[in-house]
Every structure is written in structure tokens, then in C-alpha cells.
Amino acid sequence: AQSVTQLDSHVSVSEGTPVLLRCNYSSSYSPSLFWYVQHPNKGLQLLLKYTSAATLVKGINGFEAEFKKSETSFHLTKPSAHMSDAAEYFCVVRFSGGYNKLIFGAGTRLAVHP
Amino acid sequence: SQTIHQWPATLVQPVGSPLSLECTVEGTSNPNLYWYRQAAGRGLQLLFYSVGIGQISSEVPQNLSASRPQDRQFILSSKKLLLSDSGFYLCAWNLGRAGYQETQYFGPGTRLLVL
Numbered sequence: 550a551q552s553v554t555q556l557d558s559h560v561s562v563s564e565g566t567p568v569l570l571r572c573n574y575s576s577s578y579s580p581s582l583f584w585y586v587q588h589p590n591k592g593l594q595l596l597l598k599y600t601s602a603a604t605l606v607k608g609i610n611g612f613e614a615e616f617k618k619s620e621t622s623f624h625l626t627k628p629s630a631h632m633s634d635a636a637e638y639f640c641v642v643r644f645s646g647g648y649n650k651l652i653f654g655a656g657t658r659l660a661v662h663p
Numbered sequence: 664s665q666t667i668h669q670w671p672a673t674l675v676q677p678v679g680s681p682l683s684l685e686c687t688v689e690g691t692s693n694p695n696l697y698w699y700r701q702a703a704g705r706g707l708q709l710l711f712y713s714v715g716i717g718q719i720s721s722e723v724p725q726n727l728s729a730s731r732p733q734d735r736q737f738i739l740s741s742k743k744l745l746l747s748d749s750g751f752y753l754c755a756w757n758l759g760r761a762g763y764q765e766t767q768y769f770g771p772g773t774r775l776l777v778l
Binding site (some may be wrong): 594599654 | 669688705706707708709711722753755766767768769770771772
């Protein structure tokens with residue numbers, strides 16, 4: 550069975566400090582992994598994705614994530630948080646079926662303080 | 664370029680009333696289409712997906728239904744809303760064919776409040 554776990558429901562950082570949002574997955578196959586961001590009352594925007602190419606994936610807005618197969622993790626990081634990064638972040642694994650079913654984590658709400 | 668639209672943006676409906684949410688995609692042909700629901704403080708749950716006109720698959724038993732009358736139109740409906748139907752409904756699309764990216768692209772969402 551395929552599943553995804555986001556280890557923190559809330560993360561709070563100060564502006565200018567690093568961000569770490571943790572995600573672990575369970576998959577019987579080589580997964581495709583994604584991070585999406587959702588700002589309040591908005592739809593989801595793709596930050597980055599891993600599809601079996603480079604294990605370190607760079608996304609938009611300075612975010613990046615590293616795929617670690619041995620740890621079944623895909624943590625999202627950013628060196629320096631900005632106030633505009635405050636949002637909810639979803640780690641997502643693609644189900645290896647024929648219709649691209651996505652399985653979403655429960656989300657991590659990131660708060661950024663001045 | 665492709666765009667995805669959802670309407671209405673916000674909807675307040677009484678319990679027992681009908682529902683119709685619409686999603687349309689522009690700039691592509693024969694997309695896969697998806698309806699998700701996001702309950703307050705929770706992740707997204709896939710409700711329905713469609714790989715073509717008239718082809719609907721349901722992921723979760725419920726009092727909602729979906730239809731795809733046209734290639735780029737996806738409709739979420741209910742005959743009688745329940746309080747538990749409140750949430751944020753997101754439509755998404757992708758192509759998903761061999762050689763294409765798997766990424767799903769999401770619409771702006773419809774916030775539904777059932778009172």
C-alpha cells in the first residue's frame with residue numbers, strides 16, 4: 550500500500566531562518582513525489598516534484614527537496630524563510646496505477662514570524 | 664497555455680438542497696479530470712476522476728456524483744446536501760499519457776458551506 554506521512558502538522562519559524570518540512574512515504578514501487586503549497590483560500594500550486602531523476606530537486610521560490618530512498622523521506626527545505634512562505638504545504642505520492650492517482654499527506658501549516 | 668476554472672468560488676447552501684459545481688479546462692484536449700475535497704484542517708481526499716467523456720470513477724461512497732458531459736467540463740453534483748459535505752472542493756487536471764508529465768494542476772477551488 551502507498552501512503553505519505555507529514556510528521557509535523559504545524560511548523561513555526563522566524564523570517565530569515567531555515568525551513569524544514571518533513572515527509573515520509575510508503576510505496577511498493579519507485580514513487581513519484583511532489584510538494585504542493587496552498588495559500589489561504591487558494592488552490593494548490595506545485596512547488597517541485599521527484600520522478601526518478603536527480604535526488605535533489607529544486608523548486609520554485611527557493612524551495613528544494615531531497616529524495617532519500619534508504620530513509621523513505623522527501624523533506625522540503627528552504628535556507629531562509631520569507632513572510633510570504635506562510636501557507637500550508639502538502640507532500641504527495643503518486644499511486645502507480647493507470648490514472649495518476651495522488652495520495653496527499655495531511656499537510657503542514659508553516660507560520661513565519663518577523 | 665492551459666487554464667482551469669471553477670465556479671462558484673464560494674457557496675452557502677442549506678441542508679437538503681441540491682448542488683452543482685463546475686470545472687472547465689482550457690488549452691488542452693482529453694485531459695484526466697479530478698475532484699478533490701479538503702475538509703477543514705485536513706489533507707485532500709480524491710472523490711472522482713475521469714479519463715474521458717462519460718467515464719467517471721468514484722473513490723469514496725457518498726451522496727455526491729460527478730459527470731463529464733464534454734471533454735473539458737467536469738461537474739460535481741448532489742441531490743441533497745449534508746452538513747458533512749462542507750469543505751473546499753478542488754478540481755484538477757493532467758494529461759497522464761505516456762511521455763507526458765504526471766503533474767496535476769489545480770483550479771482555484773470552491774468553498775462550500777452547508778448550514
